[in-house]
Amino acid sequence: MANVLARGDSPARDGEKRLERFLKHKPSFFTGGFNPDEAVKWVEEVEIIFNVMECAEENKLTLGTYVLREEANQWWKCAKLRLGERRVVITWEMFKREFFTKYFPADVKNKKVIEFMKLEYGSMTVAEYAAKFDSLCVFSPHYNTPEAENDKCFKSESGLHPDIKHNIGFAEIQNFTTLVAKARICDEDGKAKSNYFKAMRGKGQDRGKPYDVKEKGNVRSRRAKEKDSGGDNCYKCGKSGHRAWECKKDNTNCFNCGKEGHTAIDCKTPTPTCFNCGEVDHKSPMCKQPKKITGKVFALNGEGASQVDNLIRAS
Numbered sequence: 680m681a682n683v684l685a686r687g688d689s690p691a692r693d694g695e696k697r698l699e700r701f702l703k704h705k706p707s708f709f710t711g712g713f714n715p716d717e718a719v720k721w722v723e724e725v726e727i728i729f730n731v732m733e734c735a736e737e738n739k740l741t742l743g744t745y746v747l748r749e750e751a752n753q754w755w756k757c758a759k760l761r762l763g764e765r766r767v768v769i770t771w772e773m774f775k776r777e778f779f780t781k782y783f784p785a786d787v788k789n790k791k792v793i794e795f796m797k798l799e800y801g802s803m804t805v806a807e808y809a810a811k812f813d814s815l816c817v818f819s820p821h822y823n824t825p826e827a828e829n830d831k832c833f834k835s836e837s838g839l840h841p842d843i844k845h846n847i848g849f850a851e852i853q854n855f856t857t858l859v860a861k862a863r864i865c866d867e868d869g870k871a872k873s874n875y876f877k878a879m880r881g882k883g884q885d886r887g888k889p890y891d892v893k894e895k896g897n898v899r900s901r902r903a904k905e906k907d908s909g910g911d912n913c914y915k916c917g918k919s920g921h922r923a924w925e926c927k928k929d930n931t932n933c934f935n936c937g938k939e940g941h942t943a944i945d946c947k948t949p950t951p952t953c954f955n956c957g958e959v960d961h962k963s964p965m966c967k968q969p970k971k972i973t974g975k976v977f978a979l980n981g982e983g984a985s986q987v988d989n990l991i992r993a994s
Contacts, residue, residue: 694741697734701742704728711750711782718782722775739771754781791818799838805863808838829853836862842869 706728709721725743728734734742747755758777762769795815800808812835816822822831832855836844839862846865852858952959956968 697732697738698742698745700732701728701734701745704731706746708746708748709751710748711752711754713782715783715787718778722778736771740769740774743771743774751782788818791815795819800840800843805839805843805859805866809835809859809863812838828855831855832858835859840866 706725707721709718725746729739729742744755755774758781759769762773762777767773792815795812795818798808798812798815803811816831821827822834832853835855835858836848836852839847843862843865847858847861850861852861951962953961953963953966953968956966
């Protein structure tokens with residue numbers, strides 16, 4: 680009798696031990712609500728624990744539904760009654776179909792498929808792009824078969840940055856893992872090259888210029904000193920210290936007769952006067968007399984005069 684009782688209690692004890700092993704892996708509780716990504720993540724996590732435990736197919740449903748809580752637990756009670764009316768054995772795969780219909784509806788799945796088809800490199804790194812590609816690829820069954828490895832590589836390569844695609848496209852890589860590794864190396868090398876040239880341009884900008892602001896300031900101040908010391912000559916009156924447009928003299932000199940009070944256009948002298956010899960009937964370019972040598976007057980300060988060797992000084 681004791682042996683019969685022991686054999687009768689054995690399935691229950693096995694179930695408890697199996698549940699203890701399952702809970703040692705600390706599975707997450709699923710409480711429901713509209714969170715499609717979290718629902719998919721929960722199923723994946725539970726199935727990873729099943730694989731580690733080498734769980735039999737007939738035990739997966741009991742263990743998986745044990746960690747349903749709150750709204751999700753109430754939903755499963757109703758769904759189980761509905762499935763039980765069909766008089767069929769409920770399996771883990773049947774549970775997943777019902778679960779995803781509730782918490783990962785078709786419209787959300789279709790959006791994931793569209794997002795996968797439009798996936799591009801953008802501002803992501805290659806590692807981020809590959810992770811996003813893998814997470815969305817599961818919603819497109821065609822790309823999850825061994826026969827579609829070439830199509831998977833083509834789809835991944837088409838979304839890469841043009842610079843990376845240019846460098847690895849010619850290799851015609853047909854293995855997805857190899858493609859990701861090559862693209863990542865190319866991306867890192869390109870960024871290192873870009874950072875190097877940015878650093879070199881930064882060093883070039885720090886170099887001294889031939890004419891810096893300080894030197895320009897000195898030039899301006901030097902010109903101002905020359906103006907104050909009479910370095911500018913007026914072409915209207917011939918005096919220094921100001922320029923023609925600043926001249927206060929009302930009279931102008933005539934270039935025809937050399938007299939003041941009128942210009943050459945208004946001159947009434949019938950014959951021109953030579954500025955070289957002072958005679959009439961010809962101009963200085965036609966004068967046959969020796970050319971007069973005119974001197975130049977410079978205004979120098981004391982510092983400038985001390986630096987000139989051929990300066991005529993008054994005694």
